[in-house]
Amino acid sequence: MAKMLIDNIESPDDLKKLSRDQLPLLAEELRELIIEHVSCGGGHLASNLGVVELTIALHYVFHAPVDKIIWDVGHQSYPHKLITGRYRMFSTLRKYKGLSGFPRIEESPFDAFGTGHSSTSISAAVGIIEARDKGGERFKVIPVIGDGAMTSGLAFEGLNHAGQLKKDIIVVLNDNEMSISKNVGALSAYLNRILTAEAYQRFKKETKSLIEQIPKVGGQVSKIAQRAEESLKGFLLPGMLFRELGFNYIGPIDGHNIELLIETLSRVRIADEPTLVHVITKKGRGYKFSEKDPCVFHGIGPFDMDTGEVTSDTSVPAYCAVFGEALTELAKKDIRLVAISAAMREGTGLDVFAETFPERFYDVGIAEPHAVTFAAGLASQGLRPVVAIYSTFLQRAYDEIVHDVCLQNLPVIFAIDRAGIVGEDGATHQGLFDISYLRHIPNLLIMSPKDGSELKKMLRLALQHDGPSAIRYPRGKAREISGYPLENTEVRIGKGEILSDGDDIAVIAVGNTVRPALKAAEMLQRDGISPCVINARFVKPLDESLLLSVSERIKKIVTVEENVLAGGFGSAVLECLAGAGMTDVSVRRIGIADEFVEHGSQAILRKKYGLDGEGIYQICKVHLSTLPFGYRQEPYS
Numbered sequence: 001m002a003k004m005l006i007d008n009i010e011s012p013d014d015l016k017k018l019s020r021d022q023l024p025l026l027a028e029e030l031r032e033l034i035i036e037h038v039s040c041g042g043g044h045l046a047s048n049l050g051v052v053e054l055t056i057a058l059h060y061v062f063h064a065p066v067d068k069i070i071w072d073v074g075h076q077s078y079p080h081k082l083i084t085g086r087y088r089m090f091s092t093l094r095k096y097k098g099l100s101g102f103p104r105i106e107e108s109p110f111d112a113f114g115t116g117h118s119s120t121s122i123s124a125a126v127g128i129i130e131a132r133d134k135g136g137e138r139f140k141v142i143p144v145i146g147d148g149a150m151t152s153g154l155a156f157e158g159l160n161h162a163g164q165l166k167k168d169i170i171v172v173l174n175d176n177e178m179s180i181s182k183n184v185g186a187l188s189a190y191l192n193r194i195l196t197a198e199a200y201q202r203f204k205k206e207t208k209s210l211i212e213q214i215p216k217v218g219g220q221v222s223k224i225a226q227r228a229e230e231s232l233k234g235f236l237l238p239g240m241l242f243r244e245l246g247f248n249y250i251g252p253i254d255g256h257n258i259e260l261l262i263e264t265l266s267r268v269r270i271a272d273e274p275t276l277v278h279v280i281t282k283k284g285r286g287y288k289f290s291e292k293d294p295c296v297f298h299g300i301g302p303f304d305m306d307t308g309e310v311t312s313d314t315s316v317p318a319y320c321a322v323f324g325e326a327l328t329e330l331a332k333k334d335i336r337l338v339a340i341s342a343a344m345r346e347g348t349g350l351d352v353f354a355e356t357f358p359e360r361f362y363d364v365g366i367a368e369p370h371a372v373t374f375a376a377g378l379a380s381q382g383l384r385p386v387v388a389i390y391s392t393f394l395q396r397a398y399d400e401i402v403h404d405v406c407l408q409n410l411p412v413i414f415a416i417d418r419a420g421i422v423g424e425d426g427a428t429h430q431g432l433f434d435i436s437y438l439r440h441i442p443n444l445l446i447m448s449p450k451d452g453s454e455l456k457k458m459l460r461l462a463l464q465h466d467g468p469s470a471i472r473y474p475r476g477k478a479r480e481i482s483g484y485p486l487e488n489t490e491v492r493i494g495k496g497e498i499l500s501d502g503d504d505i506a507v508i509a510v511g512n513t514v515r516p517a518l519k520a521a522e523m524l525q526r527d528g529i530s531p532c533v534i535n536a537r538f539v540k541p542l543d544e545s546l547l548l549s550v551s552e553r554i555k556k557i558v559t560v561e562e563n564v565l566a567g568g569f570g571s572a573v574l575e576c577l578a579g580a581g582m583t584d585v586s587v588r589r590i591g592i593a594d595e596f597v598e599h600g601s602q603a604i605l606r607k608k609y610g611l612d613g614e615g616i617y618q619i620c621k622v623h624l625s626t627l628p629f630g631y632r633q634e635p636y637s
Helices: 020-041 052-061 078-082 087-092 121-134 153-165 182-195 198-212 218-236 240-244 258-268 288-292 319-333 351-356 368-380 391-406 434-438 452-464 511-526 544-553 569-579 602-608 613-624
Strands: 068-071 141-146 170-175 248-254 275-280 337-341 361-363 384-390 413-417 445-447 469-472 497-500 505-509 531-535 538-540 556-564 586-592
Touching: 020 052, 020 078, 020 087, 020 258, 052 078, 052 141, 052 170, 052 258, 068 121, 078 087, 121 141, 121 153, 240 248, 248 258, 258 275, 319 337, 319 351, 319 413, 319 452, 337 368, 351 361, 368 384, 368 391, 384 391, 391 413, 391 434, 413 452, 434 469, 434 556, 445 452, 452 469, 497 511, 505 511, 505 544, 505 613, 511 531, 511 556, 511 613, 531 544, 538 569, 544 569, 556 569, 556 613, 569 586, 586 613, 602 613
Parallel strands: 068 141, 141 170, 170 275, 248 275, 337 361, 337 384, 384 413, 413 469, 445 469, 505 531, 505 556, 556 586
Antiparallel strands: 445 538, 497 531
16 A cells, blocks of 8 residues: 555654645545444534645644644644644544544643534633733634634634633634635735735834824824725625624635645734634545535544445434324424524434424524523514423523523423434533533423433423423434333323332342343343332322332332432432432432543443343342442432
8 A cells, every 4th residue: 555645744844844835735634534443433524625635734834842723622623633743643543542523632732622522722822822812922823713713702702702801812713604616715815815914914003103193183194094995895795794893804815725725824824913814624535425504524433435324223213213103293283382492403303394394494503692592582572482402412501491581480492302312422422411500400391212202202291391391312213112011001190100010139229220120120020139129200299108108118129310420310319319218218319420421332331330130140240249348339318
């Protein structure tokens, strides 16, 4: 096999040894590597293919890791990883103990700031610049933010502060939605060469200083001159907003023209004022299937490189698909129902709803706090809004949930997707805190289905409930659970169900942990142990009558949840028992300890934390045995 250019690149210093004529070939190599690896293990494809040339140009011009390049969201950092010393580890991407799919400070000095949630890069960059100046250091800070992330209020808060401070931040706006007409593109490139030239920048500053020294009228003349310049640019360039925020606007330029990118960034590098470089890229570039449907190939599982077809099992629907179809059916019967997404229409399964009821669907962009308060406003006027947001992203709207929804007891339904262990996306995306950050809020109903059928029933119940409610469900397949003799198919507020009764130990599971709890029960039965398995269904309100009646006869209890233990479902069970004075009941909680869960497959991570059938079985066995001295048991007191 012929040696590739990437084989000789261990750092950006090696990249700089290549001639500019070699860089397009390197871009082709990076695309081929990314497509090959993502097709095998899944990941973010379209966003990474779109920034290959931009990544090469940034590292060719700037001097990382001294200069700080911050990738907003971070799901477009694969090319960055490949040319910053991680090429030979790239096969471990998103695998347990391997490379993260996002930038991480602890992974590489080239990852200047850890990202995973949207729109944080500019605020972080402003903080880094201030710390740099206080420490008397000299380096450049370059946040790279997408047009989607720029819809977040946090991005504009960062821009506003940066413009006020007037420091030398260089914001690169990666816009993959606009198209560039050739005429405008060519003229923009010409203007950019003028506006970023060192002589022009020096002349501009010296002229401004001279004009402002003119007695009485200097300041006014300076403003008129600036307006004249802006008027010309405003006809040709969409940069007025950024100028008003205090930024020197450059663009738009072709984000796949490496030569133009290098030339522009080299000139911008000398600027000592806030500068925004507007770059136009094509999401999914270089792979025809992702170019055709970049949304599908944004975050995707393993697929066939030749056909673009996903290779995973599609015979069992995912929870998000069950949710989207059920919501659409409910909306046909209830005209009050509307749905809200925060830039995740397909990811949350709302594409079917949006196509069926376009006038009742709202995508507010990456603006989770607004989504929640917007829903509160709708609910206050008699509508029944459903806010579908991933668990990890709903964290961004905590105050709005408390103040705007629950305090006013408004009937907003939170469809909390990807609750629990998400898997390969890692610590920034695991949905392991929602029970804890929601359970203590008054008026909020919290439930979690054991399977797809129960999810549908909970949606109907939430629609009938005259108050706020939350339904948390996992990433993955909605496999059905049925055939248990004590199964109660009716879902009523605050009522759980006994799936399998026994006398020796009670396993109380919630949501997707019910299935492995039943598996553990089968293993215990083979050992001659009689387990009782309870599907709690509700985190709040707990089925206290069921819990206390079981505790009267079974003194060993194990709770199971995919959430952190602190303030979680198991904590609620302990509080219930303590309040009832059940001092003779011993409880063991299974969940996530006080740590962030890293990336890896869901199966590996569940095994690590004892959340699979084998893990629950082993903990039950230990809990039933005479515990050795020093073994940590968890009684409620």
